Amino acid sequence: MKLEWIKSSYSTPDGPDCIEVAAPDPEHILIRDSKNPEGPRLALTPTAWATFLPYASGR
Template sequence: MKLEWIKSSYSTSSGPDCVEVATPDKSHVFVRDSKNPNGPRLTLTPTTWATFLPYASGN
């Protein structure tokens, strides 16, 4: 399965440090470090991802 990775809206084009997310279906959210696209990635449920997002955005 080919994943379409989306960069964080907080990322800028001037810096390589960001998180990327792919959601190939309604039951998985994949998260990876853009500096290491072939490295490890997290696999989360949508519920876990939604619970995490407020902490990641600082809200």
């Protein structure tokens, strides 16, 4: 299955330092480092992702 990765809105358009996320199904959110797209990925539940987002965005 080909995943649709979405770049963080806090990343600069030309900057290599960012994260990307994908949702392959309703039960998983995947996170990867855009500098290493074939490297390790972090898998979270949607609940864990929703809990994490306010801390990541500084809101």
